[in-house]
Structure formats: C-alpha cells, structure tokens
Amino acid sequence: MLLQIKNLKVGYRNIEVVRGVELNIDKGECVGLIGESGCGKTTVGLSVTKLIPERIGMTSGEILFEDKNILKLNPEELRNIRGKKISYVFQEPFSSLNPVFTVYEQIREMLEKKNNIYIQIAEILKSVGLEKIIGRKNVYPHELSGGMQQRAMIGMAIASKPSLVILDEPTTALDVTIQRQILDLITGLKNKMNLSILFISHDLRIVFSIADKIGIMYAGKIVEYGTKEKIISSPSHPYTIGLIDSIPSFEHRKQLFNVIGGKAPLFSELPKGCKFYPRCRFRIKECLKKEPELKDISADHFSRCILTSEIAARRLPKQNRSI
Amino acid sequence: MKLLKIDSLHKTFKKHKVSAVDGASFSIFKGEVLGLVGESGCGKTTLAKLILRLIDADKGSIFYKDKDLLKISHSDMRKTRKSLQIIFQDPYASLDPRMRIGEVIEEVYDIHKNVTGREKKNKAIELLETVGLGEVYLQRLSSELSGGERQRVGIARALATDPEFIICDEPVSSLDISIQAQILNLLIDLQKRKNLTYLFISHDLGVIGSICDRVMVMQSGKFVESGSCETIFRNPKHEYTKTLLKSALLS
Ligand SMILES: Nc1ncnc2c1ncn2[C@@H]1O[C@H](COP(=O)(O)OP(=O)(O)OP(=O)(O)O)[C@@H](O)[C@H]1O
Ligand SMILES: Nc1ncnc2c1ncn2[C@@H]1O[C@H](COP(=O)(O)OP(=O)(O)OP(=O)(O)O)[C@@H](O)[C@H]1O
Numbered sequence: 001m002l003l004q005i006k007n008l009k010v011g012y013r014n015i016e017v018v019r020g021v022e023l024n025i026d027k028g029e030c031v032g033l034i035g036e037s038g039c040g041k042t043t044v045g046l047s048v049t050k051l052i053p054e055r056i057g058m059t060s061g062e063i064l065f066e067d068k069n070i071l072k073l074n075p076e077e078l079r080n081i082r083g084k085k086i087s088y089v090f091q092e093p094f095s096s097l098n099p100v101f102t103v104y105e106q107i108r109e110m111l112e113k114k115n116n117i118y119i120q121i122a123e124i125l126k127s128v129g130l131e132k133i134i135g136r137k138n139v140y141p142h143e144l145s146g147g148m149q150q151r152a153m154i155g156m157a158i159a160s161k162p163s164l165v166i167l168d169e170p171t172t173a174l175d176v177t178i179q180r181q182i183l184d185l186i187t188g189l190k191n192k193m194n195l196s197i198l199f200i201s202h203d204l205r206i207v208f209s210i211a212d213k214i215g216i217m218y219a220g221k222i223v224e225y226g227t228k229e230k231i232i233s234s235p236s237h238p239y240t241i242g243l244i245d246s247i248p249s250f251e252h253r254k255q256l257f258n259v260i261g262g263k264a265p266l267f268s269e270l271p272k273g274c275k276f277y278p279r280c281r282f283r284i285k286e287c288l289k290k291e292p293e294l295k296d297i298s299a300d301h302f303s304r305c306i307l308t309s310e311i312a313a314r315r316l317p318k319q320n321r322s323i
Numbered sequence: 324m325k326l327l328k329i330d331s332l333h334k335t336f337k338k339h340k341v342s343a344v345d346g347a348s349f350s351i352f353k354g355e356v357l358g359l360v361g362e363s364g365c366g367k368t369t370l371a372k373l374i375l376r377l378i379d380a381d382k383g384s385i386f387y388k389d390k391d392l393l394k395i396s397h398s399d400m401r402k403t404r405k406s407l408q409i410i411f412q413d414p415y416a417s418l419d420p421r422m423r424i425g426e427v428i429e430e431v432y433d434i435h436k437n438v439t440g441r442e443k444k445n446k447a448i449e450l451l452e453t454v455g456l457g458e459v460y461l462q463r464l465s466s467e468l469s470g471g472e473r474q475r476v477g478i479a480r481a482l483a484t485d486p487e488f489i490i491c492d493e494p495v496s497s498l499d500i501s502i503q504a505q506i507l508n509l510l511i512d513l514q515k516r517k518n519l520t521y522l523f524i525s526h527d528l529g530v531i532g533s534i535c536d537r538v539m540v541m542q543s544g545k546f547v548e549s550g551s552c553e554t555i556f557r558n559p560k561h562e563y564t565k566t567l568l569k570s571a572l573l574s
C-alpha cells in the first residue's frame with residue numbers, strides 16, 4: 001500500500017471537520033473522493049502532505065506514505081516529499097501559482113531531470129493542451145486564463161514524476177473536451193508510470209470516468225467506499241443514491257435537480273446519530289441512536305448505514321435516472 | 324430594450340501580442356439571460372473585465388443604457404457598477420483573505436448612507452442563507468472557507484447591491500449538483516421577479532441549456548456562432564460547437 005490514511009481527524013477552531021477518515025491508495029491506483037461543498041475533501045487532501053499549519057488546524061491520526069507517518073516528519077523530511085514524491089494540484093490554481101515567477105521557471109523548478117529542459121517543458125505544455133505558450137518563456141501566471149492556470153498547475157505536478165499526485169477539483173474550469181484530454185493524460189501516466197492518484201471532486205460523472213475506487217464523504221466522514229463498479233451498480237448509502245440519482249441526463253437538461261434536498265448540517269451543530277438523518281428519505285427512528293459504523297456489504301464495498309439491504313428496492317425508478 | 328450594446332470591441336495584450344477580444348459585437352436585451360461558451364483561453368473573462376472597465380479596451384464601444392462606458396468618468400463608472408455586477412471566476416483572487424465574510428458583504432451597503440448597522444447585518448444573513456450558508460459564516464475570514472463556500476460568498480456579494488445586470492463567470496463550477504441547482508434556481512427566480520439581465524459564462528452546456536435564452540460561441544477572441552439554445556444545441560454549425568456537443572453527449 002503506497003498511502004494509508006488512518007483515523008484522520010482535523011479540527012479548525014476546536015470544531016472537528018474531518019472526523020476519522022480511513023482511506024488507502026495502492027500503487028497505480030486512482031481513488032476518487034467525492035462529497036458536497038464543505039464536507040472536508042480539501043482538508044483531507046491537504047493533510048496528506050501536512051499542509052495545514054498547527055495554528056490553523058489540529059490534526060491527529062496517521063498518514064502512512066511508504067510506511068513513514070507524514071504527520072510526524074520534520075520540515076526537512078517534508079521538503080523531500082512535497083513536490084517530489086507527492087505533488088499537489090490545488091483547488092484554486094491562481095492562489096497557489098507563484099505570481100513572481102514565469103510559468104516556464106515554475107515548471108523547470110519541478111523537473112526531475114535537468115537535461116533538455118526546454119524540450120521537456122514543451123512536451124509537458126503540449127500534454128496539458130497549452131501549446132499556445134510553448135516557447136513563450138516570459139509568461140506569468142496572471143497572464144493566463146483560469147483554465148490555463150489550472151492546466152499549468154497540472155503540468156507542474158506531473159513534471160517531477162511523482163509516485164502520488166493529489167488533484168483537488170483539477171478540471172472545474174475546463175470544458176468537456178479539455179477535461180477529457182486531462183483525464184486521458186492522467187490515466188495514461190497512471191498506466192505508464194504506475195502513478196497513484198487521489199482525485200477530489202464534487203462531480204460524480206468525472207470520478208466515474210477516472211477512478212478505480214471511490215470514497216463518498218459526508219459531514220467529515222466516509223459514508224460509502226467501494227470499487228467504481230460496485231458504487232455504480234449497487235450504491236448502498238442513501239446519500240450516494242441521492243448523488244447518483246441527481247445526475248441529469250442530457251435529455252433532462254432543462255430541469256434542475258436537487259434530489260437530495262435540504263442542506264448539510266453545520267459542523268458546530270451536528271445532529272445525533274446518523275449525520276444524514278435529517279435529509280434521508282429512508283430514515284427510521286433507529287438511525288438516531290448512534291452514528292453507524294462503516295460496515296462491509298460485500299468484498300471491497302462498505303457503507304455507513306443500518307438499512308443497507310432494504311434501500312435499493314426503494315430507489316427512483318430506473319427510467320427517471322441517467323445511470 | 325437593449326440594455327447593453329457592444330460594438331467592435333478589441334483588446335490585445337501587447338507583451339505577448341495576444342488578441343484576447345478581437346472585434347466583438349453583440350447586444351443583450353433587458354431581462355435576457357445570454358450564455359457565453361468557448362474553449363479555455365478564448366477571451367470570455369477578458370470580455371467580462373472589459374465591460375466592467377477593470378481593464379481598458381483598445382477600441383470599440385460599450386453602451387450600457389445609452390451611456391458609453393468607455394467614455395464616462397471614473398466617478399460615473401463607480402455609480403454604474405452598483406447596477407452592473409460580476410461574479411468572478413476565481414473567488415480566491417477576488418476576496419480579501421483578511422476580511423470577515425460579514426464585512427465583505429456589509430461593505431457593499433456602505434454606499435447607501437441610511438442603512439443602519441442592524442439592517443446591514445440582517446441583509447447579510449439573509450443573503451448568506453439564500454446561497455446555502457448561514458449566520459455563523461459572518462465571523463469567518465474568507466481564507467477559512469472551502470472553495471465552494473468562497474464561490475457562494477462571491478455570489479452573495481454580487482447580489483448585495485441589488486444589481487440590474489450581472490456577469491456570471493463560471494459561477495457554479497465548483498459546486499455539487501444539489502447546491503448548483505439551488506443557486507441556479509435562486510438566480511432564475513431573481514431574474515423573473517426583478518427582470519434581471521445576465522451574461523452567463525460557463526463551460527457546462529447542461530447549465531447553459533437550463534438557464535439561458537440565447538447562447539454565443541466564442542473562439543480566439545471572436546464570436547463564431549450565436550442563436551437560441553434550442554437551435555444551437557440541435558443544429559450546431561461551427562466545428563467547435565459540434566465537438567463540444569458531441570463530448571457533452573458522450574460523458
Ligand atoms: N482555515 C479554516 N478555518 C476554519 N474553518 C475552515 C477552514 N478551512 C476550512 N474550514 C471549514 O471546514 C470545512 C471543510 O472544508 P474543506 O475545504 O475541506 O471542504 P471541501 O469538501 O473541500 O469543500 P469544497 O467542495 O467547497 O471545496 C468547511 O465547513 C469549511 O468552512
Ligand atoms: N493580463 C493578461 N496579460 C496577458 N495576457 C492575458 C492577460 N489576461 C488574459 N490573457 C490572455 O488572453 C487570452 C484570453 O484569456 P481569458 O481569461 O479571457 O480566457 P477565458 O475564455 O476566460 O478562458 P477560461 O475558460 O480558461 O477561463 C488568453 O490567451 C490569456 O493567456
């Protein structure tokens with residue numbers, strides 16, 4: 001196992017927002033992490049390379065990368081991992097590109113081997129669809145469009161030939177054609193270089209097209225985890241079912257979907273028992289007793305719900321869904 | 324009535340000789356929702372910034388309610404900006420990380436002198452609720468939010484001035500389907516109730532199809548196609564539009 005996240009907890013201002021996350025990533029595997037805005041996805045991602053300073057967030061648990069606990073490493077040791085063995089594509093590209101260095105300088109900095117630099121950079125730019133700036137060595141990040149910045153970040157992330165890359169919403173600003181190109185690029189690297197990927201996204205369709213395994217996060221915990229096939233064919237947590245049933249099919253594009261309804265609870269006022277209870281279509285009194293454990297449903301498939309088996313039968317009828 | 328009329332607008336970034344907007348002409352009617360699509364880097368955000376005069380155009384004209392925005396004084400432009408708002412593509416770059424969310428939104432009301440502190444606060448809370456955030460967020464710094472939460476603060480701030488015309492630059496790109504639906508429904512509802520006008524930039528054809536009346540397709544700084552969503556989606560003429568639709572169907 002390349003990366004093991006064990007009982008990860010992170011609190012901001014004494015409020016826990018990641019409440020015991022477990023996640024493993026094997027060599028050459030892509031794990032998708034999905035969930036709604038504010039559920040804690042970025043916080044998990046940042047913790048993997050210990051990017052949350054102690055004055056901002058309290059972190060506990062273990063992050064084992066190549067059998068070393070990242071949370072225990074000193075700054076020197078971290079420098080040897082960040083941007084080298086593990087690279088990161090941040091959610092808001094402009095805030096993480098350095099404004100005073102050119103894009104060329106920033107990619108060069110990340111290159112693993114420092115020979116034939118310009119050829120290497122040109123290849124990277126081409127692979128992320130930035131042919132336009134090949135040879136333009138004096139382009140600064142603010143001179144790129146939103147989507148171009150996002151692609152420049154991806155270019156930097158792959159330049160160091162890392163063994164793990166964390167991609168936080170890497171294609172939000174890109175249209176389907178470039179999105180496809182980026183996803184193909186990442187899948188290619190995964191197959192060719194045995195790259196491992198943590199792919200954070202709010203969009204199930206994208207995660208379905210790239211991930212091998214998927215973790216669904218709700219209010220700071222994983223509520224369902226399984227291989228992509230299992231999640232698509234037999235989603236078991238009511239939240240996952242709501243997410244999948246909300247995917248609009250192209251024919252239904254005129255309708256706006258909000259199958260789940262309601263809104264996520266505040267971390268400062270989490271309900272007792274199952275955290276999804278207030279929004280759940282399948283709830284029973286029993287659910288209020290205590291927060292369910294993550295239970296095996298079948299091989300490689302887990303759900304944090306006490307109802308699992310009865311739910312599937314009560315889903316939206318198939319003709320009203322796109323998957 | 325034409326609310327905005329743009330004629331042969333040009334903008335070249337001199338250093339790299341990039342013609343980001345290359346002779347754009349179009350009009351938006353009052354109460355219309357006009358979609359703008361086009362590949363990454365084709366000039367959409369530049370066009371938005373030109374309209375708000377956040378960057379200077381090289382030539383052309385931008386008439387907003389019979390005033391040429393390129394010719395009016397800075398103080399007139401400041402007044403116009405109250406009714407002409409933008410939701411930025413990159414919320415991180417457009418929010419001051421040291422400001423509390425309450426301040427970010429209440430600041431907008433400072434222009435109106437006779438609003439009390441209490442009223443400002445209540446309005447800010449109401450706005451935050453409409454974008455799915457609540458009162459507890461008033462005290463947060465914008466650096467203490469998740470990406471999607473920051474995007475929603477940007478939306479709340481744009482709505483605060485009670486604008487007539489809003490340029491929405493990828494306003495829901497980092498939001499999940501249920502919050503996306505909530506925000507789009509909010510925008511549609513406001514548009515109907517107050518007869519607002521939107522220029523709506525998005526790479527997501529599903530979103531464009533569900534809220535726009537008309538759509539324009541941009542490529543390398545030029546408009547290559549425009550028409551009603553129905554026509555363009557059914558019968559795209561331009562190559563880029565065709566590819567975009569084809570991949571949207573496949574995904
Ligand atoms: N520095 C901080 N201080 C206090 N609270 C924070 C801080 N950073 C994030 N939060 C809160 O922690 C929660 C989780 O944030 P996180 O950024 O991990 O969410 P996310 O799942 O990535 O959401 P999104 O999809 O919107 O990016 C949110 O409720 C957010 O408001
Ligand atoms: N300040 C600037 N200086 C120089 N070039 C710039 C500047 N801002 C934008 N550009 C260039 O202008 C072109 C258009 O950029 P713009 O941001 O308008 O694209 P966009 O259509 O919004 O793309 P995206 O969908 O990726 O956000 C790009 O080639 C970009 O590199």
Ligand SMILES: [Mg+2]
Binds near residue numbers: 042043168469470471
């Ligand atoms: Mg995030």
Ligand SMILES: [Mg+2]
Binds near residue numbers: 145146147367369492
């Ligand atoms: Mg843009």
